[in-house]
Amino acid sequence: MRYVSALIAVRDIKKAREFYEGLFGLTASEDYGENVTYSCGFSLQEGFSRILGLPEPAYTRGVEGFELYFEEDDLESLVAKLPQYGAELLHGIKEMPWAQRVVRFYDLDSHIIEAGESFAAIVRRLLATGMDEDEIARITQQTKEFVLECKELVDARR
Numbered sequence: 001m002r003y004v005s006a007l008i009a010v011r012d013i014k015k016a017r018e019f020y021e022g023l024f025g026l027t028a029s030e031d032y033g034e035n036v037t038y039s040c041g042f043s044l045q046e047g048f049s050r051i052l053g054l055p056e057p058a059y060t061r062g063v064e065g066f067e068l069y070f071e072e073d074d075l076e077s078l079v080a081k082l083p084q085y086g087a088e089l090l091h092g093i094k095e096m097p098w099a100q101r102v103v104r105f106y107d108l109d110s111h112i113i114e115a116g117e118s119f120a121a122i123v124r125r126l127l128a129t130g131m132d133e134d135e136i137a138r139i140t141q142q143t144k145e146f147v148l149e150c151k152e153l154v155d156a157r158r
Contacts, residue, residue, distance in 0.1 A: 005041045008068070009048035010109045015086075016044045019108055023078075023085045024070055042068065067104070067112035073121040075103050087113075099126060099139050123150035 010016035013034055020026050020038070030037040034046040049055060072078050075093050082089060082105055090104040090112060102116035117125070119142055126136045133151065137144040 005037060005043050006068075007043040007045050007048075008109070008111055010044050010046055012108070013044060013046035015108055016046070019085050019087070020044070023081060023087070024072075067114050068107075070113065070115045071118040072115045073117050075101055075115060075117065078115055079103055098122075098141050119146070120150050120153075123147050124153075127151055 013036065017028070017036060021028070026038045026040060028036045029039040035043060037043040045051070079089070079093060086108055088106040090106060093101055093103045095101050096116075099122050100116050100119070101122075102114055104112055104114045107113055119140060122140055123136055123142065123146070126139070127150070131139075133144055133147045136142075137147045140147070
């Protein structure tokens with residue numbers, strides 16, 4: 001068996017596509033009208049309840065125990081765009097114990113979306129503060145090798 005993708009039920013495929021493609025710049029790899037698959041590994045499905053033969057509300061509302069995760073290093077710009085796409089902010093940008101800055105919001109169908117800095121960006125940000133590699137590895141829960149690779153990229157850009 002092989003994993004293919006996650007599918008989320010949406011009420012309006014057109015609006016959902018505008019949301020995900022506009023906000024995240026996603027490109028559909030397959031488009032079947034009511035079903036769209038993105039190359040990043042998830043799909044949108046309009047009419048999911050109808051397909052399953054269930055009452056409409058059963059599969060068209062997000063749940064609190066599930067979220068889609070994206071990485072975006074410019075969180076401030078992303079948060080500024082959220083109202084334009086009708087996203088409801090769950091919480092503003094906050095720093096997690098592993099030093100990653102994240103924001104969470106709801107899509108148009110109440111699915112939770114988390115956008116967080118990439119770990120390479122976190123390492124670069126912490127290196128810029130003068131923190132040493134061992135401390136960065138400990139805080140971010142990344143290997144020292146990863147931290148050193150990120151540092152080499154920063155040094156190469158100088």
